[in-house]
Amino acid sequence: MIELLNSKHKRADFDCGKDLLNNYLKTQASQDVKRKLAACFILAEPKSNLIQGFYTLSNYSIPLHHFPEYIQKKLPPSYTSIPISLVGRLAIDNKFQGKGLGKILLIDALKRCLEASIVMGSFAVVVDPIDSEASIFYEQFGFISLPDSSKMFIAMKTIKELFK
Numbered sequence: 093m094i095e096l097l098n099s100k101h102k103r104a105d106f107d108c109g110k111d112l113l114n115n116y117l118k119t120q121a122s123q124d125v126k127r128k129l130a131a132c133f134i135l136a137e138p139k140s141n142l143i144q145g146f147y148t149l150s151n152y153s154i155p156l157h158h159f160p161e162y163i164q165k166k167l168p169p170s171y172t173s174i175p176i177s178l179v180g181r182l183a184i185d186n187k188f189q190g191k192g193l194g195k196i197l198l199i200d201a202l203k204r205c206l207e208a209s210i211v212m213g214s215f216a217v218v219v220d221p222i223d224s225e226a227s228i229f230y231e232q233f234g235f236i237s238l239p240d241s242s243k244m245f246i247a248m249k250t251i252k253e254l255f256k
């Protein structure tokens with residue numbers, strides 16, 4: 093079940109192999125949620141509340157000139173900053189990696205971003221891969237690197253096509 097982070101979720105046991113992401117979930121996620129800086133979605137085992145994975149979503153913007161030229165040409169130059177949806181973090185616990193759960197979480201995140209874009213403009217979903225392996229993971233789903241940045245994006249129009 094994928095649900096918003098709550099106090100029943102066992103955050104202390106989470107280990108995806110990346111300290112930065114583990115510590116985020118353990119020490120910062122609930123603060124970010126309280127401050128409305130991020131929404132944090134948890135995939136947990138229903139009875140034990142053991143966290144299998146999580147991701148965060150936030151509103152964000154990217155300067156127009158950070159997008160590849162072919163995208164810039166399609167957008168009005170008066171929009172110097174482009175509204176996007178940020179999947180700030182996404183991780184699966186070591187015990188559950190390689191079972192398709194990362195894919196399930198990413199698809200869930202993309203679906204939520206697409207739904208949100210109906211009521212609040214968002215040109216793309218952007219991710220911030222933690223390392224080159226994570227970039228390869230996102231590449232498989234059609235994410236494209238933003239030049240001069242470690243971030244990657246997929247246009248909302250493309251996501252809409254995926255869910256048709």
Ligand SMILES: CC(C)(COP(=O)(O)OP(=O)(O)OC[C@H]1O[C@@H](n2cnc3c(N)ncnc32)[C@H](O)[C@@H]1OP(=O)(O)O)[C@@H](O)C(=O)NCCC(=O)NCCS
Binds near residue numbers: 183194196228229
């Ligand atoms: C990257 C991560 C989210 C993938 O989750 P997962 O549940 O292990 O991945 P899945 O089992 O859903 O795999 C989905 C696809 O991605 C591929 N994949 C999985 N992990 C991968 C990796 N590290 N590098 C490249 N491809 C990967 C799988 O082969 C699979 O492809 P297929 O559908 O063609 O079989 C997970 O390994 C993780 O949390 N890693 C540590 C944190 C991290 O790197 N987060 C990324 C965002 S910063």
